[in-house]
Amino acid sequence: MSEVRIATEPRTEFGKGAARKIRRANKVPAVLYGHGIDPKHLTLPGHEVLLALRTANVLIRLQGDGVDELALPKGVQRDPIRGFVEHVDLLLVKRGEKVxxxxxxxxxxxxxxxxxxxxxxxxxxxxxxxxxxxxxxxxxxxxxxxxxxxxxxxxxxxxxxxxxxxxxxxxxxxxxKPVEAPAEGEAVEGVTPEAEAESGEAASAE
Missing domain, CATH: 2.170.120.20 (Ribosomal protein L25, C-terminal domain)
Known part of the structure; x- marks a missing residue:
């Protein structure tokens, strides 16, 4: 599997207001965790993230401001209506390890x-x-x-x-395959419409 390189920026502001500000700039808040490290809060370019996530289990090379790591997306939040990526959880991985x-x-x-x-x-x-x-x-x-x-x-x-x-x-x-019921007015195999009508009349008379 080839790597997708994505530039990162550190994220120092938190909360809903800060997240909305990031998204208005067409960027995505993210968290990188794993291997016992303290979680790193990052900001990623929205368009590049959207393209990368079209591939299942995409391997992402995160680079920028002291970060040069491989990661797998493990949790993606999307806008339920527009489908935009709102947040990504990234798992730090190393070459040779099993996931x-x-x-x-x-x-x-x-x-x-x-x-x-x-x-x-x-x-x-x-x-x-x-x-x-x-x-x-x-x-x-x-x-x-x-x-x-x-x-x-x-x-x-x-x-x-x-x-x-x-x-x-x-x-x-x-x-x-499911058996389809005969359409209204359609004769059942072996039974003529006239016979069905007579049967219905007899039942009514009873």
Missing amino acids: TVEIPVTTVGDVNSEGLLDQQLVSIAVEAEATHIPTGVEVDVEGLVIGTVVTAGDLKLPQGTTLIADPEVVVLQVIS
């Missing part, structure tokens, strides 16, 4: 035409080297038939990546 992260689970192909894909997990917890976190794991579902179940233990993880999630947990399965 636990959630990676996306995606599918390729199409299941058997008689079945329906039911994906129950869109991400899975794994342990990987901090600078070699996989972008995700793919599951080939081409031609899978009804009744097929894929568990976490069935996933083919990249080399050097260890499953943390319960291996028995269901990631996806192929189920039967």
Whole structure:
């Protein structure tokens, strides 16, 4: 995984008012923590942070004013309406150390035409080297038939990546397509509209 370099500034003012001031300047308040260090309060450029966070588990190289560290985003607060990043918690990491992260689970192909894909997990917890976190794991579902179940233990993880999630947990399965009820006025197979009408009249007479 490549690094994204982001310039940092120290943050010395705190509270809601200070945070709003930072955001009005198109910047993001952040906290860097981990490895037993005192948390470092930082200010990051908003646009660069927004672009970086489009990649899951992005590795960020923080640089500026005495800071030169690698970090992983571990908590992101966004504006619920506009989607702007309002605050970021960053975990300090070192090359060679293992970290636990959630990676996306995606599918390729199409299941058997008689079945329906039911994906129950869109991400899975794994342990990987901090600078070699996989972008995700793919599951080939081409031609899978009804009744097929894929568990976490069935996933083919990249080399050097260890499953943390319960291996028995269901990631996806192929189920039967729901039976559609006949539309109003549409004859049920083997029953004519006339027969249905007569049946209804008989029930009313009773």
